[in-house]
Amino acid sequence: MKIEKIERSKHKQERVLVYLEGGDLLRITESELLRFGLCIGLDIDDRTVVELQQSGARSETRVRAANMISSRPLSRKELSKKLKEKGAAEADAESACDWLEEIGALNDAEYAAMLVRHYGGMGYGEAKIRDELYRRGVPRELWEDALSKSPDAQEAIARVIAQKTKGRVLDEKGRKRLSDMLLRRGFAWRDVRAAIAQISENATEFDYEE
Incomplete structure (x- = not known):
């Protein structure tokens, strides 16, 4: 089927809308637009349509994850949960978390240390801090190292x-x-x-x- 029109979404900055003959609509990002070499008049088969849909969903999830983590610190578990609540597939959410960890934007060890400093500085003890680490989904294997840097009780x-x-x-x-x-x-x-x-x-x- 041929591509009839390509335009940017008016509602989501990262989204590109690809209109196909017959009325089908693909929601992708500029990454897919460039990688697949899409242009008006290009004829694409059903397999490519599925690949574009899957790739577009992964890319949008990455953009959403990056926006979330830039607005406030989160643990990997918190971020993955929020992405899935926004409609992301589990595999896409985990892939986005992997990507952010690879580029250093998501780091549970640093997040744990930040929580310890924050709540310790506010005058809370170890039990309260442990509750926060648990509530925020920080892996238990990171707790002791972070707590070792907490203020003297x-x-x-x-x-x-x-x-x-x-x-x-x-x-x-x-x-x-x-x-x-x-x-x-x-x-x-x-x-x-x-x-x-x-x-x-x-x-x-x-x-x-x-």
Whole structure:
């Protein structure tokens, strides 16, 4: 069947529309346009049509993946899931992830390290950070190396305490509330207990903001 018209999509910048005689429409990218040497009047067979459809879907998935990863960091698992939610076939989604890993745009180890720095800097403990690594689909084999670079737990707890108490002394009730808050933030009980023990018992009543 012959190509009757070729034009760029008005809705998707990366998409090229190829109109075939009989009313069929191919949605491809400029990559297929050049690689297959497509032009108006060219006669293509059914096999080539299928190849163009498959190649166009792969190329569009790559473009979408690149756009997603450029707007915000993602793990490979997160990116693949988002691509499939947008309608990409599993093979195309995985192929796009492979490509991004090859060019260094997708790196789970770097992503894991970024998450550790981010949540550690926000005053969260290891348990909370592990929850985030799991939730975001970071492979478990990357966790320990990333966590080894997290802030020292006692130093992190001390910063949180300083922020919450603003240097004022807590009574027993205040220390209990502070301890519970630190545990919710993912710090280990042994570290919380050691930090709370350093707080003076010569207390005045004080309610800090959580």
